[in-house]
Structures are given as structure tokens and as C-alpha cells.
Amino acid sequence: MKRFMDEDFLLETETAQRLFHEHAEKMPILDFHSHIHPREIAENRSYRNLAEAWLADDHYKWRLMRADGVEERFITGGRTPGRDRFQKFAEMMPKAIGNPMYDWVHLELARYFHSHVPLSGKTADEVWDLANIALSQPEMRAQAILERSNVKVLCTVDDPTDDLKWHKAIKTSGCKTQVLPTFRADGALTIEDPDWENYMKYDLGQAADVDIVTMADVREALHRRLDYFAAQGCRIVDCGVECVRYHEVEEFELDDIVGKYINGKGTPTKLDQERYRGALMLFLGKECSERGWILTIHYGALRNVNTKRRTQLGTAAGFDSISARDSAKGITLLLDALDRLESLPKVILYPANPADNAVIASIVGAFPSDGTRGRVQQGAAWWFNNTRKGIEEQIATLASLGLLGNTIGTVTDSRSPFSFPRHEYYRRILCNYIGRLVECGAYPDDDEMLAQIVDDISYNNAARFLGFEDLVVEEGKKNA
Incomplete structure (x- = not known):
């Protein structure tokens, strides 16, 4: 029996272990979709305790605590002491067997707090005290965490109306990580x-x-x-929609839609919503093409489905689910319209529904570009798919229907600066998948080829895709 989450966690073969420890583990991080608030980085925030570091904004943790029947005052806080909140979280953890949160939490404990103690109600005191001692040190402030995590670039998610003052402050703060804004267009898209x-x-x-x-x-x-x-260095436009639809529509029709609903005259019909949203995404795609930016589309999530809880706690509080609506035709129509206009930019598609893995993997191959590897990409296993099984299935589907070696890896999609071990989690699963192919004789045991594939997927492909050619790490320079 293997030890609990040892150095070869998730690495089931000797080849997987070699690929991870000699290659993937040494690569930097380019996290191009993060919900960390730039203010935390600009002010070089310190974290007083684990409740503040882990439970302040993480709806993934909140959902699990609610599933365990924990009272809301221990989850989203209020006046409840942090130690009491952490206790409830710790008591829930043993029941999260098989959930990625169990793995993420223990990777974070190991990487940042040098703790290998399984978290539970019984060990909560020990973990709390050990972590709080570590958090009091200067190397646990926000900017130092980015540096020790080897994060070269971090792209935050920002509303178009943001004044970006915190990004400006970061540039003069001495932060060694390049922190860039992302243009998140949801506010303009959600006409309904x-x-x-x-x-x-x-x-x-x-x-x-x-x-x-x-x-x-x-x-x-x-x-x-x-x-x-x-x-301020932005190079990504991000659109979050439940379902992608695209219609050819005349300008006067769009004027009627905007003029009507911006003056509060009624509720938009489904068709009006689709026409407006499709036209706006077409415009954003054209802007990305002209600027050399990337258009990303996160789709397939039903947000804030619990009306009572939204009223009490607001949005992004953990009351979302997967949508089963079909977006395949809408995505292809949108991409085709951009392609016909010679305005199809680099695109990343993130489906929330795992049933769309093969759909997206087939779409990305239908819109190639001369000289650009993987112009249209399937993004990392997102949200409800960001599990061991979800990552394995996404990797296997990409490998089966396209070129796995061109994929751009993963992102944290997190609000916590302690979430970067999620890159390690992905890389371990990736190396394990490749290792199995090698050891069953389906791929040659050629260390040079394997190293290139692992290095590229872990980091280099994303660096090239986002235009950070100067940050690409060649073999032999991983520790530079």
C-alpha cells in the first residue's frame, strides 16, 4: 500500500514518475484565468489564519460544507470566529473522499505549510496552529506566494468598467509576477x-x-x-454564457433590441437575447482578431439557480449547476461567421458539461489556421469537470480526436493565492496518462519526445498561445 499522498501521488508507473519529477514538476506556471482580486496582490496581503486564507471566497468549499449540513454562519462567516468556521470545514473533510477538494487541500498543506497530516475534526487544532505560524512569516504574503509558486504570469478576471487601479499599483509594487487584466464581458452580454x-x-x-x-x-x-x-497589458476577452447561439441579424434589428431594453420597455424575448448576444460576441471576436488577443468562452453553467439563497448571499456564492442546453451549432456558426470575415482569433472554449468534451474536441479541428498550432482550443476541464475523472476524460478525448501535444494545459479558476497546486494536480494526471501509454507499448519510451510534450502542455504551449514567446522554457533551463 502506498503512503498517503506521497511524492508519487497519482503517478502509477515508473514512466509517469520520471516525467513528472524530471520535467512537469520543474516547469513554471502561467495562470491565464484567475479570480484572485488584484488588490490582494497590489497590497501584498498577509493572511491571519486558514479561515481567512481558505474560506473567505471559495464557493467550492462552501458547497461541500453546505452538503454536510453546516449552518451558513460557519460558511460565509459574518461574525462567526474563523477558528469555529475552520473546525466545521475540517470535520467535513474526511467525507470528501474522492472529491478533488480533498486532494487540493492536502497538496496545499504540503506545499505551503509542510504538513502531511490528514485534515479532520480531530487534527484541526494541529493543522490550524501549524498553518497560522507559517502564515505569520513574510514569505506567506500574496506576492511571495506567487513567487514561491513559480507563477510567471497571472491573468485576473475584470469587469470592463473597472478602473484597473490595482493593476497599475501592482506594476510599481515590485511584484515579480506579471499580473494582467482580462476583459470579462458578462455584464454587457446578459441583456436578460x-x-x-x-x-x-x-x-x-x-x-x-x-x-x-x-x-x-x-x-x-x-x-x-x-x-x-x-x-494595462490585457490580451484576453472572456465571455461567460449559459448557451451559445448565433443568428445573422440586421443592424436595425439590433438597434431596436438595444433601444427597447435599455429604456426598460419589457423583458427580452429568447430570440432577442440570442440575436443581441451573438452579435456582441461576433464584435468581440473581431476585436480580438484585430488586436491579436484571445477570445475565451465559458459556457454550459446555470448560475444562481437558488433564488432564495441568491437574495440572501448574492451571486457567485456556490448555487450553480450544469446546463444541458446544446451549444454546438451556435459555437460553430459563430466561429464560421468570424472565419468568413477573416476575423477568427485564437479561441478557447470551456464547456461546463462533460458531455461536451467530444463535441468541442471535434469543433477545434474544424477551424485550423496556417502557421498557428491549435488556433481553437478546448480549455482545461472547467468547474464541475475539474476533478481527477474530468481531467482524465478531457485529456483522453483531446488525444483521441486531435493533438494532445498542442493543448494549453490548465488554470486555477480560483479566488485563492494558495490554489496553484491545482497545476501540480493536473500535471500529475497528465503524466500518469502519458506514462500508461508508454508502458503498454502504445508510445515509444523516448525521453526527448516525452519531455517536450510534457513541458509544452504544462507551460510552454500556453506561453506561446498567449504571446509570451520570451517566457518559453527550453529543456535544460527549467531551474534558471
Whole structure:
């Protein structure tokens, strides 16, 4: 029997162990989708205890605690002492057997706090005290965590109306990690949201200094904000939608839609929503193409399905689910429209529904580009798929239907600076998958070829895809 989460955790063969320890483990991190608030990095935040570090914003942890019947005051906090909240979390942990959170938590304990104690209600005191001693040290402040995690680039998720003052502050703070904003366009896309009118008029409109009345005004406002984000190094536009639909639509029809709903005249019909959203995503794709940026689409999630809890706790609190709506035709129509306009940028598609793995893996091969490896990519196993099984299935599907060696690896998609071991988790699973192929004779045991594949998927492919050619790490320079 293997020891609990030892150095060869998830590495079932000698080849997998060699590939991970000699190659994947040594590669830096390029985390191009993170929900860490840039203020934490700009102010070089310190964390007083594990409740503050782990439980303040992590809806993944909140969901598990709720599933264990824990009272909300121990989950999202309020006046409840952090030690009491952590106790409830620790008591829940043994029941999370097979859940990625169990693995992530113990990887974080090992990597940042040098603790290999299985977390439970009985060990909560020991882990709490050990971690809090570590957290009091300067090397556990936000910027130092990024450095010790070997994070070269971090892309945060930011609303188009953001003034990006914290990104500006980071640049003068001495932070050794390059921290860049991402243009998250959800606020402009969700025309069905009751707050859309106010957002467009008073948030986006004022930030861009545009009086939004027509579809052309929407485009102009977003164009100005894209320019503003460009000045801070942005190179990704991100769209989060439940379902992707695309319709060919006339400009006067779009003007009617915008003019009607921005003045609060009724609720948008499904068709109006789809027409507007598709046209806006087409515009954003064209902007990405002109700027040499990347368009990312996160789709397939039903958000805030519990109305009562949303009213109590707001959005992004852990009350979401997978949507089963089909987006395949909408995605292909959108990509095809951009391609016909010679405006198809690099694209990353993130499906929340694991049933879409093969769908997306087939779509990415239908839109190639001369001279660009994998212009359209399937993003890492996202959200509900970010599990051992989900990652294995995504890797296997990509390998079966395309070129696994061109995939751009994973991201944390997390609000915590302690989440970077999720890259390690992915890399271990990747090396294990490749190791099995080698040891069953399905791929040659050629260390040079294998090292290139593992290094590229772990980091280099993402660096090239995002345009950080100067950060690509060649073999023999991993420890430089």
C-alpha cells in the first residue's frame, strides 16, 4: 500500500514518475484565468489564519460544507470566529473522499505549510496552529506566494468598467509576477438581467463616456474600454454564457433590441437575447482578431439557480449547476461567421458539461489556421469537470480526436493565492496518462519526445498561445 499522498501521488508507473519529477514538476506556471482580486496582490496581503486564507471566497468549499449540513454562519462567516468556521470545514473533510477538494487541500498543506497530516475534526487544532505560524512569516504574503509558486504570469478576471487601479499599483509594487487584466464581458452580454439597463447606462456608459442608445453605441463603449484594458497589458476577452447561439441579424434589428431594453420597455424575448448576444460576441471576436488577443468562452453553467439563497448571499456564492442546453451549432456558426470575415482569433472554449468534451474536441479541428498550432482550443476541464475523472476524460478525448501535444494545459479558476497546486494536480494526471501509454507499448519510451510534450502542455504551449514567446522554457533551463 502506498503512503498517503506521497511524492508519487497519482503517478502509477515508473514512466509517469520520471516525467513528472524530471520535467512537469520543474516547469513554471502561467495562470491565464484567475479570480484572485488584484488588490490582494497590489497590497501584498498577509493572511491571519486558514479561515481567512481558505474560506473567505471559495464557493467550492462552501458547497461541500453546505452538503454536510453546516449552518451558513460557519460558511460565509459574518461574525462567526474563523477558528469555529475552520473546525466545521475540517470535520467535513474526511467525507470528501474522492472529491478533488480533498486532494487540493492536502497538496496545499504540503506545499505551503509542510504538513502531511490528514485534515479532520480531530487534527484541526494541529493543522490550524501549524498553518497560522507559517502564515505569520513574510514569505506567506500574496506576492511571495506567487513567487514561491513559480507563477510567471497571472491573468485576473475584470469587469470592463473597472478602473484597473490595482493593476497599475501592482506594476510599481515590485511584484515579480506579471499580473494582467482580462476583459470579462458578462455584464454587457446578459441583456436578460434586470440590472442590464443600469449597467449599460450608468456603469459601462459612464466608464466609456458614451451615451448608449444603439448597437453602435454598445460597440463604441466596449471598444473604448478594450483600448483602456490594452494599456494595462490585457490580451484576453472572456465571455461567460449559459448557451451559445448565433443568428445573422440586421443592424436595425439590433438597434431596436438595444433601444427597447435599455429604456426598460419589457423583458427580452429568447430570440432577442440570442440575436443581441451573438452579435456582441461576433464584435468581440473581431476585436480580438484585430488586436491579436484571445477570445475565451465559458459556457454550459446555470448560475444562481437558488433564488432564495441568491437574495440572501448574492451571486457567485456556490448555487450553480450544469446546463444541458446544446451549444454546438451556435459555437460553430459563430466561429464560421468570424472565419468568413477573416476575423477568427485564437479561441478557447470551456464547456461546463462533460458531455461536451467530444463535441468541442471535434469543433477545434474544424477551424485550423496556417502557421498557428491549435488556433481553437478546448480549455482545461472547467468547474464541475475539474476533478481527477474530468481531467482524465478531457485529456483522453483531446488525444483521441486531435493533438494532445498542442493543448494549453490548465488554470486555477480560483479566488485563492494558495490554489496553484491545482497545476501540480493536473500535471500529475497528465503524466500518469502519458506514462500508461508508454508502458503498454502504445508510445515509444523516448525521453526527448516525452519531455517536450510534457513541458509544452504544462507551460510552454500556453506561453506561446498567449504571446509570451520570451517566457518559453527550453529543456535544460527549467531551474534558471
